[in-house]
Amino acid sequence: MNIINPATEEVIxxxxxxxxxxxxxKYRRLLAAQQIWAQLPLGERINTLIRFAALLExxxxxxxxxxxxxxxxxxxxxxxxxxxxxxxINWLTxxxxxxxxxxxxxxxxxxxxxxxxxxxxxxxxISAWNYPYLVGVNVFVPALIAGNGVLYKPSExxxxxxLEIDRLLKKAGVPDHVFQLAIGDGPVGKMxxxxxxxxxxxxxxxxxxxxxxxxxxxxxxxxxLELGGKDPLYIANDISNIxxxxxxxxDGAFYNNGQSCCSVERIYVHQDIYDEYLDYFVQQVKAWTxxxxxxxxxxxxxxTRKLQINILEAQVNDALAKGAKLLCGxxxxxxKGFYFEPxxxxxxxxxxxIMKEESFGPIIGIMSVRSDEEALSLMQDTDYGLTAGIYTDxxxxxxxxxxxxxxxxxxxxxxxxxxxxxxxxxxKHSGIGSTLSHQGLRxxxxxxAWHLVGSK
Numbered sequence: 001m002n003i004i005n006p007a008t009e010e011v012i013x014x015x016x017x018x019x020x021x022x023x024x025x026k027y028r029r030l031l032a033a034q035q036i037w038a039q040l041p042l043g044e045r046i047n048t049l050i051r052f053a054a055l056l057e058x059x060x061x062x063x064x065x066x067x068x069x070x071x072x073x074x075x076x077x078x079x080x081x082x083x084x085x086x087x088x089i090n091w092l093t094x095x096x097x098x099x100x101x102x103x104x105x106x107x108x109x110x111x112x113x114x115x116x117x118x119x120x121x122x123x124x125x126i127s128a129w130n131y132p133y134l135v136g137v138n139v140f141v142p143a144l145i146a147g148n149g150v151l152y153k154p155s156e157x158x159x160x161x162x163l164e165i166d167r168l169l170k171k172a173g174v175p176d177h178v179f180q181l182a183i184g185d186g187p188v189g190k191m192x193x194x195x196x197x198x199x200x201x202x203x204x205x206x207x208x209x210x211x212x213x214x215x216x217x218x219x220x221x222x223x224x225l226e227l228g229g230k231d232p233l234y235i236a237n238d239i240s241n242i243x244x245x246x247x248x249x250x251d252g253a254f255y256n257n258g259q260s261c262c263s264v265e266r267i268y269v270h271q272d273i274y275d276e277y278l279d280y281f282v283q284q285v286k287a288w289t290x291x292x293x294x295x296x297x298x299x300x301x302x303x304t305r306k307l308q309i310n311i312l313e314a315q316v317n318d319a320l321a322k323g324a325k326l327l328c329g330x331x332x333x334x335x336k337g338f339y340f341e342p343x344x345x346x347x348x349x350x351x352x353x354i355m356k357e358e359s360f361g362p363i364i365g366i367m368s369v370r371s372d373e374e375a376l377s378l379m380q381d382t383d384y385g386l387t388a389g390i391y392t393d394x395x396x397x398x399x400x401x402x403x404x405x406x407x408x409x410x411x412x413x414x415x416x417x418x419x420x421x422x423x424x425x426x427x428k429h430s431g432i433g434s435t436l437s438h439q440g441l442r443x444x445x446x447x448x449a450w451h452l453v454g455s456k
Contacts, residue, residue, distance in 0.1 A: 049092070
């Protein structure tokens with residue numbers, strides 16, 4: 001399989017993909033090694049992942065360059081991702097003992113009732129390319145801490161990063177056969193669905209997630225899906241600093257080229273401040289540089305996947321045909337690389353694809369609304385339920401509206417953010433299950449209830 005640099009379209013590496021035979025061999029090794037790994041003290045497993053975080057930090061410069069080369073992510077954003085992954089690992093390792101240790105729930109005379117948290121076994125993790133470190137550590141770090149073996153399939157668009165993760169985990173002390181890579185594209189992922197894994201954890205699109213869920217449902221094992229979103233944002237008319245909000249929300253929409261499941265994908269602005277907000281928003285987007293992702297001043301690099309250009313062009317053409325107005329961008333950039341112009345559309349409606357279907361690129365639709373009620377109605381008009389955000393100077397106003405939106409994360413005066421301390425979860429077509437927080441640690445365990453009668 002060739003690895004393509006999306007900024008130059010050059011082949012930068014060639015890797016050998018897994019076959020059914022090599023994948024089965026890896027699985028058998030995982031089965032044997034996982035049982036030994038699970039018997040180690042929890043503290044020893046935690047310390048191993050602490051060493052992994054230290055190695056990520058020590059090698060962050062070279063790791064970021066590899067990430068940029070294969071995904072097109074601007075170099076500073078690649079460094080930010082690795083830094084964020086280290087922060088998440090720090091939270092998980094700091095809190096793992098608290099949430100994975102045995103718990104005494106009730107004691108009455110000679111009767112004790114306790115809970116222990118046992119590993120699932122060997123789990124499969126089919127990961128994503130847009131944030132391979134961040135979405136990766138959401139799964140394989142707590143899975144390993146809890147005592148599981150992990151068959152990890154990096155996206156075919158982030159394979160070199162997957163190989164680096166594997167190398168550093170082994171260097172940190174994870175035994176050779178406790179963490180194994182499945183290398184390849186879609187067919188290799190399908191092979192994993194036929195294996196007797198103890199759980200499936202996928203990050204990607206709704207359509208692929210739905211397929212995985214259907215294929216593994218009869219196995220009666222955990223299946224968590226971290227899927228896409230059509231994340232709405234409402235700018236209320238009482239914000240005191242319109243310029244600062246416009247700049248912050250432009251970043252929320254366009255960071256990482258808009259290739260984030262929690263990127264702002266549609267914006268509703270109260271009519272009282274719409275014109276001023278829009279002016280500042282457009283100024284900010286036009287001020288950012290498109291170019292070589294290795295250059296320090298570049299904000300927009302290429303798209304990671306060439307096929308995404310077709311999706312973005314289709315959304316733009318659909319919107320324009322239905323009456324939308326293009327303020328900037330709207331098409332692919334000529335020349336080498338998978339570049340697409342930063343695109344802003346106004347006069348949009350919910351009859352247009354741009355406001356209904358996930359874009360996953362540097363493109364945004366902005367609507368004027370007359371009231372909180374109209375904004376709320378439009379924000380709720382979606383099959384997705386990942387995040388929703390509101391900018392207002394009133395927390396009470398924001399909370400009142402956000403309580404009515406069926407989304408896994410609610411943002412007041414912020415957007416496009418994830419914290420290890422609270423669950424990352426989607427609703428409806430945005431997925432099922434939770435990573436991060438104490439729920440994400442326990443997602444990789446089977447609770448066992450203990451009823452103990454007698455003297456200690």
